[in-house]
Amino acid sequence: MDKIDCLGEYCPVPILRIKEKLKKSPKGEPFMVVTDHSCVLQSIQDYCEKTKLLIEIDEVINGVWEITITKL
Numbered sequence: 001m002d003k004i005d006c007l008g009e010y011c012p013v014p015i016l017r018i019k020e021k022l023k024k025s026p027k028g029e030p031f032m033v034v035t036d037h038s039c040v041l042q043s044i045q046d047y048c049e050k051t052k053l054l055i056e057i058d059e060v061i062n063g064v065w066e067i068t069i070t071k072l
Contacts, residue, residue, distance in 0.1 A: 001033040007064075009035070011043045018044065022053075023070055030070040041065050
């Protein structure tokens with residue numbers, strides 16, 4: 001699974017990186033985004049809901065999230 005490392009990055013950079021990845025990703029192929037900012041997590045959740053993407057969130061350690069996104 002491809003991984004986008006967004007540790008230390010603030011919006012809108014992670015959303016822009018996700019949009020670029022989605023352009024290249026076939027439907028059904030998940031990829032992971034890693035972030036350490038709760039505001040980025042919320043922005044990604046909002047974006048995925050708005051664009052009908054499947055999202056799974058796992059807080060792997062306190063304050064670090066692995067977000068799996070799948071294009072439907």
